[in-house]
Amino acid sequence: MTQHASPALFELRNITVRYGDFTAVDHVSLSLPRGGAIGVVGESGAGKSTLARVASGLIAPVEGQVLLDGQPLAPIRRTREQRRRIQMVFQNPDSSLNPSHSVYRILSEGMLLHHTLGARGARPSREIITRRCLELLSMVGLEDADILSRRPQAFSGGQRQRIAIARALAVNPDVLIADEPTSALDVSVQHEILDLLATLRQSQGLSLILITHDLGVANALCDDIMVMCGGNSIVHKPTAVFFTNPGPQYAQNLLAAARSVSIAPHTRG
Amino acid sequence: MSEANSNTGPIIRVNNLRIHASASGRTLVDGVSFDANPGETVGLVGESGSGKSLTLRAIMGLLPEGVDLDDAKAIAIAPVDAAARTEGVPLRDDSHNPRLAMIFQDPVFSLDPLTGVVKQVAEVLRYNQRIPSRESKTRAADLLISLGLPESLRSSDRYPGQLSGGQCQRVGIAIALATKPDILLCDEPTTALDVTVQLQILDLLADLRQRLGLTMLFVTHNLGVAARLCDRLMVMQHGRIVETGATQDILNNPQQEYTRRLVNAILPIPGEQDQ
Numbered sequence: 001m002t003q004h005a006s007p008a009l010f011e012l013r014n015i016t017v018r019y020g021d022f023t024a025v026d027h028v029s030l031s032l033p034r035g036g037a038i039g040v041v042g043e044s045g046a047g048k049s050t051l052a053r054v055a056s057g058l059i060a061p062v063e064g065q066v067l068l069d070g071q072p073l074a075p076i077r078r079t080r081e082q083r084r085r086i087q088m089v090f091q092n093p094d095s096s097l098n099p100s101h102s103v104y105r106i107l108s109e110g111m112l113l114h115h116t117l118g119a120r121g122a123r124p125s126r127e128i129i130t131r132r133c134l135e136l137l138s139m140v141g142l143e144d145a146d147i148l149s150r151r152p153q154a155f156s157g158g159q160r161q162r163i164a165i166a167r168a169l170a171v172n173p174d175v176l177i178a179d180e181p182t183s184a185l186d187v188s189v190q191h192e193i194l195d196l197l198a199t200l201r202q203s204q205g206l207s208l209i210l211i212t213h214d215l216g217v218a219n220a221l222c223d224d225i226m227v228m229c230g231g232n233s234i235v236h237k238p239t240a241v242f243f244t245n246p247g248p249q250y251a252q253n254l255l256a257a258a259r260s261v262s263i264a265p266h267t268r269g
Numbered sequence: 270m271s272e273a274n275s276n277t278g279p280i281i282r283v284n285n286l287r288i289h290a291s292a293s294g295r296t297l298v299d300g301v302s303f304d305a306n307p308g309e310t311v312g313l314v315g316e317s318g319s320g321k322s323l324t325l326r327a328i329m330g331l332l333p334e335g336v337d338l339d340d341a342k343a344i345a346i347a348p349v350d351a352a353a354r355t356e357g358v359p360l361r362d363d364s365h366n367p368r369l370a371m372i373f374q375d376p377v378f379s380l381d382p383l384t385g386v387v388k389q390v391a392e393v394l395r396y397n398q399r400i401p402s403r404e405s406k407t408r409a410a411d412l413l414i415s416l417g418l419p420e421s422l423r424s425s426d427r428y429p430g431q432l433s434g435g436q437c438q439r440v441g442i443a444i445a446l447a448t449k450p451d452i453l454l455c456d457e458p459t460t461a462l463d464v465t466v467q468l469q470i471l472d473l474l475a476d477l478r479q480r481l482g483l484t485m486l487f488v489t490h491n492l493g494v495a496a497r498l499c500d501r502l503m504v505m506q507h508g509r510i511v512e513t514g515a516t517q518d519i520l521n522n523p524q525q526e527y528t529r530r531l532v533n534a535i536l537p538i539p540g541e542q543d544q
Contacts, residue, residue, distance in 0.1 A: 043463035043464070043465065043466075044434070044463055157317070186316035186317055186490065187316070187490070187492075187531060187534035187535065188316065188530055188531065188534045190534065190536075191534045194536075213463065213464065214536070215464075215538055216535070216536030216537060216538055217536060219536065219537070219538065219539055220536050240539070243538070243539035243540045244539075244540055253465055254464065254465060255538070256468075257464040257465040257467065257468040258464050258538050259538050260468050260471075260497060261464070261467065261468070261471070261491065261493035261494050261496070261497055262493050262535070262537065262538045263492055263493050263496055263520055263532065263535045263537075
């Protein structure tokens with residue numbers, strides 16, 4: 001559990017994004033304490049992914065600020081250190097890993113760029129990099145001997161997503177923004193990834209913004225749930241409160257639809 | 270619960286279905302056997318690569334390139350004795366060879382993006398039921414509207430890109446129904462949809478099954494979706510059926526380790542016992 005009294009590590013304040021005339025995100029705010037996790041849920045077109053992209057500095061909002069340690073960040077041109085501290089995992093691991101790079105290169109690129117393995121200027125030895133890569137891979141449950149030399153296509157979808165998560169973790173981020181990290185995966189693999197993220201929250205104080213359409217996933221991992229609809233944040237509550245009192249009609253419908261296909265012992269009509 | 274009619278045997282009989290990759294010879298579906306009775310909804314569930322979609326496609330005769338069916342005789346579709354049906358109103362009142370139709374996972378990409386949806390449904394009515402061109406348009410619009418698409422389609426057709434994912438799936442269902450099928454094969458038809466839309470489509474399918482007496486084979490990776498619609502489940506893993514049984518038995522009392530893992534991996538939605 002998080003201490004909600006602690007100051008925000010990461011904050012989105014009044015974020016608005018427009019694509020032409022279309023308002024994709026409309027004055028949305030959230031804040032995240034160290035080690036906290038918020039689930040941003042909603043249906044397609046709600047603005048969840050756009051919000052994630054603003055948080056990670058991939059697109060600039062027309063209004064609003066992103067703050068780290070209370071300091072506003074430049075919309076896109078963040079400092080290297082700021083970029084290191086905020087990492088993102090995308091929904092589709094197939095398109096987020098360079099198909100022509102080995103796992104070694106995929107994982108080490110960020111470490112070298114951000115000098116996470118030693119002082120600037122002193123390039124770490126291949127042994128040190130390899131050791132760190134294997135450590136990361138074992139953290140995400142990938143432990144084959146020859147794994148570092150293989151390319152993404154040699155792995156299954158679940159394995160690729162784990163590589164993408166290992167890459168994000170390689171630079172010791174403080175905030176992980178995960179956009180539907182398990183949606184492309186089988187349920188058994190989903191379980192492993194969610195367990196991994198929960199462990200990282202505890203062991204490393206990683207803060208998490210989890211974008212998901214799946215209320216079960218949000219419930220498994222998040223302290224708070226924010227429901228987005230049509231670019232607006234319509235609900236923002238502690239997770240336990242949300243499930244007993246979802247609030248507006250839209251949130252009730254969402255919850256009812258999720259329950260309709262959940263596996264509680266229920267009988268068919 | 271739909272009941273098998275005692276006068277008739279299974280409408281679909283799959284016996285030792287084997288499918289392998291043409292190039293590598295790797296076995297993809299490894300001796301799958303099952304029956305489906307008229308009016309029954311049978312779910313094929315499992316994770317990616319389990320062979321569930323290939324099994325469905327083999328029954329439809331729509332195997333993708335690069336895979337081979339070992340023996341086409343493994344699949345038998347029995348003639349329908351319409352008079353013997355107990356439930357629903359059969360689409361055709363004669364005895365005949367059953368027709369199969371299929372709906373697909375990606376509702377947008379399974380439609381022709383450059384043709385209006387009324388026109389697409391009308392085409393099927395024209396070729397499949399020999400309905401004259403002008404009448405086919407009206408009938409197509411009727412069918413689409415009866416499935417929940419907007420009335421405005423009568424006056425102006427729309428392209429798939431102008432419709433939502435859920436609406437496109439309704440068009441896919443309309444195209445399937447336009448062939449007057451006895452058997453509807455569903456390949457993850459709600460996987461690409463939002464949960465509230467998923468619920469609408471599942472309710473629509475349940476309603477059609479009831480009204481038209483359809484036999485359904487339903488492929489899904491989502492046990493919750495399967496639970497809502499299916500009488501019986503077959504759990505597939507590595508090309509084989511590892512467990513089969515009545516839906517509630519499988520969910521409440523899985524016998525195989527793999528099935529247990531699948532059931533346990535489902536994330537609960539808190540508070541559902543209150544429902």
